[in-house]
Amino acid sequence: MNIVLQIFVVTGSLLFSLASFAQAESEDKKTASPEPISAKHAREIFQKSKYSSAKIDPSGQRVSFIEHDKTKDTLMFLDLKSNNMQAVFVDDDNRIKNYVWVDEDTIVASVRYLDFNRSLYKFDFVYENGLLKNIESKLILNNAYLIDALPSLTNKIAVAYYSEDEPDIYTFDLNAKNISSQLGGRHKLNKNAPDGDDWIFDTHGNLKVMSARKDGKITAWYKEPEKGRWIEIWNEKQATTFIPLSFNSDTEELLVLSNHDRNFTEVIRYNVHDKTFGETLFKIDNHDVESVQLNQKRDGILYASYQVNGVEQREYFSDLGSFIKQQLNKSIKASGFWVHDKSLDNSVVLALKRNSQQPGIYYLFETNQTRLSVLTETKPLLSKFRLGKNQTIKSKSSDGLEIESYLTLPADSDTVKPPLIVIPHGGPVNVRASSNYNATVQYLASLGYAVLRPNFRGSLGFGKKFKEAAKQQWGKLIEDDIDSATQAVIDSGLIDKHKICIYGASYGGYSALISGIRRPDMYKCSASLNGVSDINLMLSNHFESDKEDTLSWIKEYYGNPETNQQELLLKSPVYQADKFKTPVFLAHGLKDMVVDIEHFYRMKAELKRNGNPASSLILSNERHGLKYLNTNVELYSALDAFFRKSLDLPEAKVLVK
Amino acid sequence: MASHILRHYLLGAMLLVSFSAFSEDKLEIPKLGEGEGYLLLGLYVHDIIPSKIMLKGDGFLSTESMTDLIPGDQYDLIAVKAGEYTFDRVYNNALLNDKIYWDLEAIDFTVKVEPGTISYGGHLISEVQASRQAIFRLRNRGSQALEYLEYCCSSLLENYKLKYTGKVTDPYLTKLQEKK
Numbered sequence: 001m002n003i004v005l006q007i008f009v010v011t012g013s014l015l016f017s018l019a020s021f022a023q024a025e026s027e028d029k030k031t032a033s034p035e036p037i038s039a040k041h042a043r044e045i046f047q048k049s050k051y052s053s054a055k056i057d058p059s060g061q062r063v064s065f066i067e068h069d070k071t072k073d074t075l076m077f078l079d080l081k082s083n084n085m086q087a088v089f090v091d092d093d094n095r096i097k098n099y100v101w102v103d104e105d106t107i108v109a110s111v112r113y114l115d116f117n118r119s120l121y122k123f124d125f126v127y128e129n130g131l132l133k134n135i136e137s138k139l140i141l142n143n144a145y146l147i148d149a150l151p152s153l154t155n156k157i158a159v160a161y162y163s164e165d166e167p168d169i170y171t172f173d174l175n176a177k178n179i180s181s182q183l184g185g186r187h188k189l190n191k192n193a194p195d196g197d198d199w200i201f202d203t204h205g206n207l208k209v210m211s212a213r214k215d216g217k218i219t220a221w222y223k224e225p226e227k228g229r230w231i232e233i234w235n236e237k238q239a240t241t242f243i244p245l246s247f248n249s250d251t252e253e254l255l256v257l258s259n260h261d262r263n264f265t266e267v268i269r270y271n272v273h274d275k276t277f278g279e280t281l282f283k284i285d286n287h288d289v290e291s292v293q294l295n296q297k298r299d300g301i302l303y304a305s306y307q308v309n310g311v312e313q314r315e316y317f318s319d320l321g322s323f324i325k326q327q328l329n330k331s332i333k334a335s336g337f338w339v340h341d342k343s344l345d346n347s348v349v350l351a352l353k354r355n356s357q358q359p360g361i362y363y364l365f366e367t368n369q370t371r372l373s374v375l376t377e378t379k380p381l382l383s384k385f386r387l388g389k390n391q392t393i394k395s396k397s398s399d400g401l402e403i404e405s406y407l408t409l410p411a412d413s414d415t416v417k418p419p420l421i422v423i424p425h426g427g428p429v430n431v432r433a434s435s436n437y438n439a440t441v442q443y444l445a446s447l448g449y450a451v452l453r454p455n456f457r458g459s460l461g462f463g464k465k466f467k468e469a470a471k472q473q474w475g476k477l478i479e480d481d482i483d484s485a486t487q488a489v490i491d492s493g494l495i496d497k498h499k500i501c502i503y504g505a506s507y508g509g510y511s512a513l514i515s516g517i518r519r520p521d522m523y524k525c526s527a528s529l530n531g532v533s534d535i536n537l538m539l540s541n542h543f544e545s546d547k548e549d550t551l552s553w554i555k556e557y558y559g560n561p562e563t564n565q566q567e568l569l570l571k572s573p574v575y576q577a578d579k580f581k582t583p584v585f586l587a588h589g590l591k592d593m594v595v596d597i598e599h600f601y602r603m604k605a606e607l608k609r610n611g612n613p614a615s616s617l618i619l620s621n622e623r624h625g626l627k628y629l630n631t632n633v634e635l636y637s638a639l640d641a642f643f644r645k646s647l648d649l650p651e652a653k654v655l656v657k
Numbered sequence: 658m659a660s661h662i663l664r665h666y667l668l669g670a671m672l673l674v675s676f677s678a679f680s681e682d683k684l685e686i687p688k689l690g691e692g693e694g695y696l697l698l699g700l701y702v703h704d705i706i707p708s709k710i711m712l713k714g715d716g717f718l719s720t721e722s723m724t725d726l727i728p729g730d731q732y733d734l735i736a737v738k739a740g741e742y743t744f745d746r747v748y749n750n751a752l753l754n755d756k757i758y759w760d761l762e763a764i765d766f767t768v769k770v771e772p773g774t775i776s777y778g779g780h781l782i783s784e785v786q787a788s789r790q791a792i793f794r795l796r797n798r799g800s801q802a803l804e805y806l807e808y809c810c811s812s813l814l815e816n817y818k819l820k821y822t823g824k825v826t827d828p829y830l831t832k833l834q835e836k837k
Contacts, residue, residue: 117787537797540825544779544795545764561825569828591703591784596796602829605800 038447038652039637045385045443046632049378053096054362056350058151059104060343062125063350063364063375064088066096075099075109077125079132080348080364088123088135100149100157102174108157110145118145120159122174140179151296153205158189166195171205193230194221202249203299209233209244209254209272216550218242222254222272233272237553239468241265245292247272248299255281255301257289263463264288267304282315288461296344303339307461309392310406310435311355314338320346320367327370337363350375356390356408358382359437386411386655388445390435393452395488398480401469404462405454405485406435409494410445411655418450419499419647420489422523424482424515426506429458429470429557443636446655449643450495456481472559474507474535475514475571482511486522499647503527503585503639506595506624510535513573513584513603520581525646527585527639530595530624533603534574536561541596574599577606584614585642587635589622615642686813687736694770695817696742698733699780699802702726707783708748711758715740716770730780732805739772747793749785759791766795768822775819777802797823799830 035043054065063078073096075089089096089109097118099109107123120141126134141159147169148158155174160167161183169189172182185191189207190199196210210230211220220234220242233254234242243257245267254272259265261277265288269278282289287306295302301317316322324339340352340362349365351372360378365371377383388408395403410418421444425433433453441451455462456478458470470478482502490497502512502523509531516526532538539561542554559568569575584607588600600616607614617638619631626632640652689695693716700710706728712721716738723733744766746758761781768778777799784792799821806814818834821827 117790534829536825536828540797540823540827541795543824544797565826565828574829575832593782593792593794596798598796598798598800601798602800 035633036637036641036652037654038640039633041447041652041654042443042633042636043629044381045446046439046629046636047379047381048629049359050380051362051376051378053099054340054350054352054375055099055101056341056343056348057101057104058344060345060348061104064099064101064107065362065376075107075123077132077135082131084132086132086135089121089137098146100146102149102155102157106155106174108140108146108149108174112145117143118162120144120146140174147199148201150201150205152203152298156205158199158201158205158207160199169199169207171201171207193223194219194232196221198244200244200247200254201298202247203297204249206249208247208249211242211244213238215547216553220244222247225249231272233270233275236260237549239464239553241288244270245301246294246298255292257292259288259464263465265290267292267301282317284313284315286463288463290461296342307432307434309404310390310433310455311336312338312434312436324349324351324365324367327365327367354437356435356437357387357442382442384656385442385446386657387442388451392435393485393488393492395481395484397457397477397484399477401457401466401477401481403454403456403481403485405452405488406433407489407494408441408445408451408453410448410450412448413450413494416448417494417496418448419501419643419649420450420452420486420495421643422452422454422482422486422500422502422515424454424456424502424504424508424511425459426504426508427458428456428474428478428507428511429467430460431507432460432462440636444640447640447652448649448655450489452485452489454482454485456485471557474510474558475518479511479515479518482515483519483522490522499524499649501525501527501643501646503529503643504531505529506531509595510573514571514576516582516584517573517576517579523582525583525585525643526580527587527642528603529587529635530589530592531586531599531603532595533572533599535559535568535572536565537574537598537602538595539568574602574606577603577612578610580607580610580612583642583646584612585616585639586614587617587619587638589619589624589626591621591623594624686810689736689773692739692772693736694739694772695775695813696733696735696737696768696770697775697777697802697806697819698723698735698744698768699777699798699805700726700731700733701780701782701798702728702731703782703784705749705785705787707785708750710744710781710783711746711748712742713745714742714768714770716742720745730801730805732802734775734806734810737770739770741767741769742778743767744781747783747785747791749791759793761793764793764795770822771820773817775806775813775817776822777819778822797821797827799827800833803830803833 048068052066056063061080065076067074067076073091074087077088078085095111097110097112099107102108105125109121112118122138122140124136144159144161147160150156150158156171158171170187196212198211200209202208209222218238221230222233223230241259245255247254254270256270257265258268266283267281282304284306289304289306292304293302303314303316305312305314336355337351337353339349341350347368351363351365353361362375364373364375388410390406390408393405393407397403425431433455444451458467502515504512509528512526512528516523586600588597604614604616622631706726709722709724744761746760748758768776770776779795780798782794782796803819821830
C-alpha cells in the first residue's frame with residue numbers, strides 16, 4: 001500500500017517521489033556486475049515503461065493501469081475518493097494485452113499466453129458503503145479475445161472466438177451463468193461471411209461492416225439488414241486507403257478514412273448501397289488524417305488526428321473536446337496534452353502529456369472544478385537524464401521534392417558540435433518518423449549524438465503522390481531525399497560535418513548500407529539492423545509465397561526480378577560490396593520472418609571477401625523488431641562502440657541532470 | 658529408392674569445428690545414375706523440435722522423412738530421380754504416436770530436381786511453438802547451403818553446380834560458384 005502515496009501525488013511532491021524511486025533503482029544496479037556506461041544506460045533507457053494502459057471507469061471514480069516490473073505485470077485499481085489502491089490481477093508472464101471497463105463494477109481483460117493461446121478474464125468489484133470490499137475474478141472464455149466493449153449495451157461485449165483457424169464473432173451477456181451457451185452456429189455473427197480481420201458494430205451493438213487486408217487488397221463488406229447477406233462494398237488495391245470507422249444503422253451511414261480520388265486521406269461518408277463516396281467530414285491541408293477516435297457511445301467522432309512537423313494534432317468534434325483541450329493547455333501552459341480517457345458524464349478526464357522528451361505523464365482533470373493533478377509519469381527513470389530537443393528540418397531533394405525531417409540535438413550541443421547519426425525509417429512506404437518520444441533517439445542524444453530522421457518519399461502522412469513517388473526508388477531518389485536532409489543539417493552548422501554515420505532497421509538498414517556505398521564522403525560509417533542487402537533475394541522469397549495481387553503491388557513498388565533483375569542487383573549492397581570504403585556494422589534477428597538472416601550472411605561474407613570485414617551481431621531470440629531488453633542493451637552498447645571507433649569519439653558519457 | 662549419402666547438423670559456434678571434422682573422402686557419395694540429380698534439403702528448427710518431417714516426390718517409392726532433428730541448421734543430401742519433391746507433413750510429438758501433424762502441401766514447398774545438378778529449393782524454417790501453434794516458411798538460404806557443401810563435400814561441387822530452384826533465379830549463388 002505504500003506505493004499509493006508514491007504514485008498518486010500532485011505536482012508539487014512528484015519530484016521527491018520520483019527521485020526516491022530513481023535512487024532505489026540505482027542502488028539496485030550497484031549490486032549487479034559492472035557494465036560499460038553505454039550498456040548500463042541502454043538498460044535504463046530501453047526499460048519498459050513503469051506504468052501503462054491507464055483507464056478510467058465509466059463513473060469517473062476509479063482509475064486502472066498496468067504496472068510493469070522486471071518479472072511481472074500487475075493490473076492495478078485506484079479508488080479516487082479514498083486513494084485506496086489494490087492489485088486486480090498479477091501477471092507473471094506479461095500476458096495482459098488489452099482490458100476495458102465494461103461498467104463501473106467490471107473489467108474484462110484479454111490475456112495471451114506464451115504459446116499464443118488467449119483467454120478472457122472478468123473482474124467484478126464488490127463495494128460496501130462505497131468502499132471496495134472484494135474483487136471476484138473469473139476466467140470466462142478460452143481461445144478468445146475482446147474486439148469491442150459495446151459501450152452502448154449493458155454487460156455485453158463482442159469477442160473473436162477461435163474454434164478453428166478463422167475467428168467466430170459473438171456478442172454475449174457477461175452476467176449469463178453459462179457463457180458457452182451463447183456460442184455456436186446459431187449465435188455466430190459472421191456466419192456465412194467472408195474472412196475479415198476488422199469488425200465494425202453499430203450503435204445498437206449489431207455487427208454491420210467487416211474489412212480485410214489480404215493479397216495486396218483491401219476488401220470491405222456490409223451486412224444487409226433484411227436477409228443478413230454480406231455484400232462487398234469495397235475491393236481495391238491497398239494503394240488506396242479505405243478504413244471503415246463507424247456505422248450508424250439509423251442513417252445507414254458508414255464513415256471511412258480514405259484517399260480515394262484525392263491526394264490526402266480524409267474522413268468521408270460512404271454510401272454502402274450505391275458504393276459511392278459522399279461528403280467529407282474532415283480534412284486538413286497538405287496532411288493525411290492519420291487516425292480517428294470515436295466518442296464513447298460510438299455515435300460520433302471525438303477527434304481526428306494528424307501530424308504537423310511530426311507533432312500530433314487533434315481536431316475535436318465536440319464542445320467538450322475543445323473545452324478540455326483549451327483548459328488543459330491553459331492549466332499547464334504547454335501543448336501536447338490529450339484526452340486519454342474520460343468518464344461517461346465527462347466530469348473526470350484522464351489526460352496524457354507526451355512529447356519528444358516525455359513518453360507520457362498521466363493527469364487527472366476534474367472538468368467541473370477545472371482541477372488538474374498528476375497521476376504518474378509512465379517512465380519515471382527518464383527524469384534524471386538530459387534528453388535531446390527536436391527541431392524540424394526542411395530540404396529539397398535532387399528532383400525538387402520537399403523533405404521534412406526531425407533533428408534531435410543533444411543537451412550539450414550549445415557548447416560542442418555533436419556527431420550526427422542519420423536514421424532512415426523502415427518501410428519504406430506507409431511508415432513515418434515523428435517527433436514523439438523515441439527511446440533509440442534519446443539513448444543516442446543522451447550520449448551526445450545528434451540524430452536526424454528524414455521522412456523521405458513514401459513516408460506516411462504526406463499524401464498519396466508523395467507515397468507513389470517512392471515506387472522503385474530504392475537506392476535512388478529515396479536516398480537522394482535522405483542525403484538532402486543530411487546536407488541541410490551540415491549547412492546549418494549545428495553538427496560536426498566530419499562525424500556522420502547512418503544507421504537504420506529493415507529498409508533503414510538497406511538505406512544505411514547503400515548510402516555508405518553511394519556517399520562515403522558524407523557517411524563515415526554504416527550500421528544495419530535486420531536490413532535488406534539483396535533486393536532480388538527479398539523478392540524471390542515473396543515470389544515463393546505471395547499471391548498475384550500482392551506480387552503486382554510488390555513489382556510496382558520494388559521492381560520485377562523476372563524482367564529487370566540487373567537493375568535490382570545494381571541497387572543491392574551485396575553486389576556492390578567492393579565499393580564500400582567505410583566501416584560497417586551488421587546485426588540481425590535470427591528469427592526475423594520479414595527480412596531473412598540470409599541477407600546478413602551474404603552481406604557479411606561479401607564485405608569480408610572485399611577486405612572490409614563488418615562488426616556483426618546475431619540476435620538469437622529476436623524477430624524483425626526487438627522484443628527483449630537484454631538485446632537492446634547488447635545491440636546499442638555495441639553500436640555506440642562502433643560509432644565511437646568509426647568517428648574517433650571520446651569514451652561514452654551520459655548527459656545527466 | 659533414394660540413397661541418403663549425408664546428413665549433417667550445424668550447431669552455431671560449433672560450425673567450423675563440425676565442418677573441419679568431416680572429410681569428403683570418408684563419405685560414400687554415390688554416383689548419379691541416368692536421369693538422376695542430387696536433392697539438397699535444408700531445415701532450420703527454432704523452438705520445439707518436430708519429431709519428423711515427411712517428404713514426398715516423384716522418385717520416392719515410399720514416403721521419406723527427416724528424423725532425429727535438432728535445433729538449428731541441418732541438411733539432407735539425397736540422390737534422386739529428376740522430378741518434383743516436396744516437404745509434406747510436420748509431426749511434433751512421437752509420444753502421441755505421430756497422430757497429429759501439420760500438412761505443408763497447401764504451402765507448396767516444391768523442389769524441382771534436374772538431372773546432373775544439386776537442386777536446392779530453399780530452407781524450410783520450422784517454428785513449432787505449442788501443440789497447435791506453428792509457423793513454417795520457405796526461405797532461400799543459398800549461401801549457407803553452398804557453404805555447407807563446400808565443407809562437407811567439396812569434390813561434389815567440382816562436378817556439379819548447386820542450383821536454386823525457386824521461381825526467381827538467384828544470381829548470387831551463380832556468382833559465388835563462378836568465383837571458385
